[in-house]
Amino acid sequence: MSSLSVPPPKRLQKPLAVPYRHMFGPGPSNVPSRILLAGANPVIGHMHPEMFEIMNDIKSGIQYLFQTKNSMTLAVSGTGHTAMECAIFNTVEPGENVLTAVNGIWGERAADMAERIGARVNTVVAPPGGFLTNEEIEQALSKYRPALFFLTHGESSTGVLHPLDGIGQLCHKYNCLFLVDSVASIGGAPLYMDQQEIDILYTGSQKVLNAPPGTAPISFSERACKKIFNRRTKPVSFFLDLKWLANYWGCDDKPSRVYHHTGPISAFYTLRESLAILVGEGLENSWERHEKVAEYFHAGLESMGLKLFVKDRTARLPTVTTIVAPHGYDWKEITTYIMKTHNLEISGGLGPSVGLVLRVGLMGFNSSKANVDMVLEALKDALKHCHKSKV
Amino acid sequence: MSSLSVPPPKRLQKPLAVPYRHMFGPGPSNVPSRILLAGANPVIGHMHPEMFEIMNDIKSGIQYLFQTKNSMTLAVSGTGHTAMECAIFNTVEPGENVLTAVNGIWGERAADMAERIGARVNTVVAPPGGFLTNEEIEQALSKYRPALFFLTHGESSTGVLHPLDGIGQLCHKYNCLFLVDSVASIGGAPLYMDQQEIDILYTGSQKVLNAPPGTAPISFSERACKKIFNRRTKPVSFFLDLKWLANYWGCDDKPSRVYHHTGPISAFYTLRESLAILVGEGLENSWERHEKVAEYFHAGLESMGLKLFVKDRTARLPTVTTIVAPHGYDWKEITTYIMKTHNLEISGGLGPSVGLVLRVGLMGFNSSKANVDMVLEALKDALKHCHKSKV
Numbered sequence: 171m172s173s174l175s176v177p178p179p180k181r182l183q184k185p186l187a188v189p190y191r192h193m194f195g196p197g198p199s200n201v202p203s204r205i206l207l208a209g210a211n212p213v214i215g216h217m218h219p220e221m222f223e224i225m226n227d228i229k230s231g232i233q234y235l236f237q238t239k240n241s242m243t244l245a246v247s248g249t250g251h252t253a254m255e256c257a258i259f260n261t262v263e264p265g266e267n268v269l270t271a272v273n274g275i276w277g278e279r280a281a282d283m284a285e286r287i288g289a290r291v292n293t294v295v296a297p298p299g300g301f302l303t304n305e306e307i308e309q310a311l312s313k314y315r316p317a318l319f320f321l322t323h324g325e326s327s328t329g330v331l332h333p334l335d336g337i338g339q340l341c342h343k344y345n346c347l348f349l350v351d352s353v354a355s356i357g358g359a360p361l362y363m364d365q366q367e368i369d370i371l372y373t374g375s376q377k378v379l380n381a382p383p384g385t386a387p388i389s390f391s392e393r394a395c396k397k398i399f400n401r402r403t404k405p406v407s408f409f410l411d412l413k414w415l416a417n418y419w420g421c422d423d424k425p426s427r428v429y430h431h432t433g434p435i436s437a438f439y440t441l442r443e444s445l446a447i448l449v450g451e452g453l454e455n456s457w458e459r460h461e462k463v464a465e466y467f468h469a470g471l472e473s474m475g476l477k478l479f480v481k482d483r484t485a486r487l488p489t490v491t492t493i494v495a496p497h498g499y500d501w502k503e504i505t506t507y508i509m510k511t512h513n514l515e516i517s518g519g520l521g522p523s524v525g526l527v528l529r530v531g532l533m534g535f536n537s538s539k540a541n542v543d544m545v546l547e548a549l550k551d552a553l554k555h556c557h558k559s560k561v
Numbered sequence: 562m563s564s565l566s567v568p569p570p571k572r573l574q575k576p577l578a579v580p581y582r583h584m585f586g587p588g589p590s591n592v593p594s595r596i597l598l599a600g601a602n603p604v605i606g607h608m609h610p611e612m613f614e615i616m617n618d619i620k621s622g623i624q625y626l627f628q629t630k631n632s633m634t635l636a637v638s639g640t641g642h643t644a645m646e647c648a649i650f651n652t653v654e655p656g657e658n659v660l661t662a663v664n665g666i667w668g669e670r671a672a673d674m675a676e677r678i679g680a681r682v683n684t685v686v687a688p689p690g691g692f693l694t695n696e697e698i699e700q701a702l703s704k705y706r707p708a709l710f711f712l713t714h715g716e717s718s719t720g721v722l723h724p725l726d727g728i729g730q731l732c733h734k735y736n737c738l739f740l741v742d743s744v745a746s747i748g749g750a751p752l753y754m755d756q757q758e759i760d761i762l763y764t765g766s767q768k769v770l771n772a773p774p775g776t777a778p779i780s781f782s783e784r785a786c787k788k789i790f791n792r793r794t795k796p797v798s799f800f801l802d803l804k805w806l807a808n809y810w811g812c813d814d815k816p817s818r819v820y821h822h823t824g825p826i827s828a829f830y831t832l833r834e835s836l837a838i839l840v841g842e843g844l845e846n847s848w849e850r851h852e853k854v855a856e857y858f859h860a861g862l863e864s865m866g867l868k869l870f871v872k873d874r875t876a877r878l879p880t881v882t883t884i885v886a887p888h889g890y891d892w893k894e895i896t897t898y899i900m901k902t903h904n905l906e907i908s909g910g911l912g913p914s915v916g917l918v919l920r921v922g923l924m925g926f927n928s929s930k931a932n933v934d935m936v937l938e939a940l941k942d943a944l945k946h947c948h949k950s951k952v
Contacts, residue, residue, distance in 0.1 A: 174844060175755060176628050179621035182840040186833055188602040189611060198823060201604045209827060210597040211579040213589050213773050215906055220580060230570035237567050247775070248639050251800045251822040283799050364566060376823060382604050384638070384775055384825030406797040408674050409642045429911065431642040432589060432767060434775030436600060437828065442577055449573040453565060515606055520820065 192514040194545055196326040196354065196490045198376035198383050199533040201440070205381055208443035209436045216432045224442050225419055225433075231445025232387040234453065235356060235379075236371050238363035242390040244419035245441055246410070247433045250353045250374035253386035255283055256410040257349050257370045260390075260398045261318050264288030269316035269346075271295075271302055273332065274325035275521030276351050284318075287406055292316070298522040299479050299492070301332045304340060311344040317397075318347045324355025327520040329480050329492030329529065331359055338367025347394050353377060356387075357448060358460040358489040358533060369394040375437070378456070378489060380534035381444035384437040447535075460537050464488035467532065467542045474550060479527045489537070492519075492527040498559045501528055504552045511555075512548040583905040583927075585936055587717040587745065587881045589767035589774050590924040592831075596772055599834035600827045607823045615833050616810055616824075622836025623778040625844065626747060626770075627762050629754035633781040635810035636832055637801070638824045641744045641765035644777035646674055647801040648740050648761045651781075651789045652709050655679030660707035660737075662686075662693055665718035666912030667742050671711040678797055683707070689913040690870050690883070692723045695731060702735040708788075709738045715746025718911040720871050720883030720920065722750055729758025738785055744768060747778075748839060749851040749880040749924060760785040766828070769847070769880060771925035772835040775828040838926075851928050855879035858923065858933040865941060870918045880928070883910075883918040889949045892919055895940075898947055903939040 193200045214221055225244075232243050246253045258280065262268055268284040270277045273296035281291045294310040296302045311319065319341050323332055334350070341348040347369040352361055356371075357378035363371050369391040376383035390398065390412065398412050405411050409431060416422040418430040448456060464486065468478060471493060479492035495501040501518050505528065508514050519527045532541055584591045605612055616635075623634050637644045649671065653659055659675040661668045664687035672682045685701040687693045702710065710732050714723055725741070732739040738760040743752055747762075748769035754762050760782040767774035781789065781803065789803050796802050800822060807813040809821040839847060855877065859869055862884060870883035886892040892909050896919065899905050910918045921936055923929075 174628060175753070176625050176630060178840040178843065179618075179625055181618050182622050182625075182833070182837045186599055186602070186615070186830060186837070187611075188605060188615075188830065190603045191605050191609070193604065193606065195606060198604050198606065198826060201827075206601040206603070206827075208577055210601045211577070212581045212597070213584065213592045213767070214579060214582050215584065215586060215589065216774070218582070218906075220578075224577070224579075227570075227572050231573050234567050234570055234573075237565060239567060248643065248800075249823050249825065252639065252643075255798060255800050279799065286795050286797050286799060362566070374823070376604070382825065382827035383607070383823045384828055404677050406677050407646060408670065408677060409639075409646050432640050432765070432774045434640065434773065434825070434828065435589060436592075436597075436773035436831075437775055437825065439577060439579065440827075442573070446573040446577070449569045452569065515609075 192544065194530055194532060194536065194541065195515040195517040196529050196531045197533065199380050199531060199536050201380055201382055202535055204447070205440050205443045209382065209440040211439050213435050216435060217427065217429060221435065222420065222427070224438055227442050228438060228445060229419065231442065231449060232389060234449060235387065235445065236363040236389050237361065238389050240389045240391055242395050242416060242421050244388060244415060244421060245438065246386040246388055247431065248386055249383050250372070250386050253372035253388045254280060254351065256388060257372055258283050259287060259405040259407050259410050260412045261347055261370060261394060262287060262289050263401055263403050265290065267292065267314055267316040268318045269294060269310055269314050270320040273301055273330060274298065274322060274327035276322040276325060277320060278521065280320040298328045299330060299481065301330055301485050304336050307337055308340050311340060311346060315344065316346050318349055320349045322351040323361060324352060324359065324487045324489060326354035326490045328523050329487050329490055330485050331355060331487040334361065334366050342367060347397060354490050355487060357456055360457050363389060375441050375444065378534040379444040379448065381440040382437065384434055385441045460488040463532060463537045463539060463542060464491065466539055467491060470542060470546045474546065489533045490529055490531045492523060492529055495525065495527055496553060499556055501525065503556045504528065507552045507556050508548045511551065514544065514548050516545065583935065585921055585923060585927065585932065586906040586908040587920050587922045588924065590771050590922060590927050592771055592773055593926055595838065596831050596834045600773065600831040602830050604826045607826060608818065608820060612826065613811065613818070615829055618833050619829060619836060620810065622833065622840060623780060625840060626778065626836065627754040627780050628752065629780050631780045631782055633786050633807060633812050635779060635806060635812060636829065637777040637779055638822065639777055640774050641763065641777050644763035644779045645671060645742065647779060648763055649674045650678060650796040650798050650801050651803045652738055652761060652785060653678060653680050654792055654794050656681065658683065658705055658707040659709045659711070660685060660701055660705050661711040664692055664721060664723065665689065665713060665716035667713040667716060668711060669912065689719045690721060690872065692721055692876050695727050698728055699731050702731060702737060706735065707737050709740055711740045713742040714752060715743060715750065715878045715880060717745035717881045719914050720878050720881055721876050722746060722878040725752065725757050733758060738788065745881050746878060748847055749928070751848050754780060766832050766835065769925045770835040770839065772831040773828065775825055776832045851879040854923060854928045854930060854933060855882065857930055858882060861933060861937045865937065880924045881920055881922045883914060883920055886916065886918055887944060890947055892916065894947045895919065895943045898943045899939045902942065905935065905939050907936065
């Protein structure tokens with residue numbers, strides 16, 4: 171018999187201590203008590219009939235959130251990145267062409283993921299803070315003839331809400347599937363999966379939905395399913411194989427569900443609760459609230475003399491605002507000061523916007539005029555107290 | 562402007578209702594209130610310093626649980642299957658040989674995963690309820706010359722605790738990495754990652770640890786890291802790429818952590834709490850308790866005239882017990898009766914044991930003589946009331 175060579179770590183003898191923060195960065199957002207408490211319900215089995223009912227509730231809630239009648243609608247057991255890989259792994263076979271719209275970090279990551287599984291990837295690039303016209307997209311579709319086109323609806327790294335109208339139709343003209351990342355936007359800005367002919371749409375739980383991170387709603391159109399279920403090769407991931415997930419979520423025509431994996435039970439409770447809150451408010455009310463609050467916020471910023479990074483008003487993401495990093499200041503000093511003095515998270519740039527912007531996320535129940543006032547106060551205070559160079 | 566074509570679903574207007582169950586199947590197990598409440602703490606940022614401290618706590622706890630000094634120790638943001646893919650995706654390149662020990666469902670799944678990424682897979686098969694000798698394993702290693710050998714320590718589908726001593730040394734003799742699945746066993750049965758020369762070890766949160774499903778501890782030896790960080794190809798998954806995960810978990814030598822993905826914050830709280838409870842009890846005490854309770858349970862079953870599926874006493878998993886399906890009964894009627902009448906989950910077989918066994922899991926804080934008595938009562942009651950054929 172061996173003996174223990176690694177002693178019990180002292181650091182785990184201290185109790186868990188978690189501070190409360192105003193989570194006004196690009197996510198995760200604050201989680202209301204109602205959702206946190208839903209997650210503290212007892213754990214039941216992943217194959218119990220009550221769990222299947224909860225999963226059916228979630229499915230209905232996602233169909234409403236996404237505005238889709240797709241029966242292939244479910245939540246991936248993972249974060250937004252898992253859903254992103256689920257979308258790409260299932261729809262793309264090695265050697266196929268993939269086109270990604272790069273207007274921030276997410277398009278780059280989608281390209282990376284597609285390359286790893288042997289796709290031939292091309293990109294069509296918009297300047298940071300800008301977006302692509304339908305003409306530019308059609309040109310790229312016609313040039314590269316991709317099997318899949320990836321676009322981010324709410325580009326949280328640059329603060330752009332990309333227009334969606336007409337792009338699904340263009341993709342289908344070129345026999346291409348249309349994949350949209352709506353992690354930062356869904357629930358906070360209008361999106362109509364079916365009417366806009368989006369083939370694969372996914373999001374995360376921790377933004378407008380205000381649930382903890384760890385589950386990721388996703389939906390597939392019939393057109394997408396047709397391609398997926400007629401693949402020549404198996405997707406690289408067993409865990410994300412849609413054939414298995416479809417059965418686990420009761421989306422196929424099999425008489426019963428077989429064990430695939432153990433879903434994150436508690437996280438499903440919180441996702442269900444967050445969808446129930448959205449249904450209670452109504453999707454259009456939520457869109458309108460985010461729009462009004464964003465307008466109020468943007469006006470407040472401009473009246474302080476700050477500039478918005480996205481020039482085109484109609485392309486400003488109502489959930490995540492990018493502010494041009496104030497001239498003469500160190501952006502890092504500002505975010506650190508605000509965290510320390512106001513217990514409030516705002517963040518710097520990401521990917522192409524690093525050093526260029528401050529990012530403020532007001533998502534879901536965080537999107538209120540009272541919170542805008544709090545952020546504006548904190549920014550004013552920071553600009554007064556942080557070092558300004560004499561440039 | 563479009564209008565909503567999918568109305569708010571009525572089913573989400575009903576409040577979430579979750580029953581309490583005695584979770585005595587092969588997992589998930591019951592989650593104690595202390596852990597559920599830890600998960601209800603406010604959500605903070607995935608890159609906040611307090612979060613990195615919590616992740617460091619988790620890392621220490623896993624090192625203790627696994628009995629390893631590996632710095633490459635972390636929790637995957639997903640369930641056990643995600644960790645399984647993380648292990649295989651990172652260690653195996655297309656065209657390499659993989660050997661999996663199949664003594665239940667997990668070896669089959671590992672083989673499936675490795676095949677999907679282009680490995681050449683061979684299996685070495687033990688009969689259900691049995692295990693492989695070191696001689697059989699050496700023979701297979703010498704015949705197939707794999708880069709990776711997969712073995713399940715606690716085979717929850719058949720109830721076998723596979724011996725581990727000497728296998729790591731054999732693997733290394735043949736220049737092969739040793740990957741062990743300890744989802745159903747770790748914390749409930751002795752395992753010494755470093756001393757037993759295991760190169761990659763993973764588990765799930767929802768078994769002996771009694772946390773909700775959704776996080777998966779994993780650790781890599783230096784030998785494993787050497788192979789992983791000298792790959793010619795990128796792993797198929799960006800989300801599970803160990804280069805990124807290592808930085809996110811502070812396991813590399815980079816000065817700072819960069820954004821990779823948003824971890825499941827609340828689930829990390831629960832994982833930390835479950836590891837703190839284990840540290841409080843002490844690993845050896847936990848092993849001993851599981852062993853004593855299992856012996857008490859097995860004696861009780863035999864005194865009822867029931868037979869254990871695993872003949873060799875030393876190879877019986879103390880966490881999940883497989884009972885030969887009682888002769889003349891329909892196993893499904895028994896589990897259904899016990900759930901309905903005793904609010905208690907036990908389950909049937911899985912994979913090669915379907916129809917052959919009943920499975921009872923007593924894991925973590927569920928492993929107590931009081932719970933054994935409850936299960937034995939329920940089984941006696943079921944055998945009295947369920948239909949017996951006159952065969």
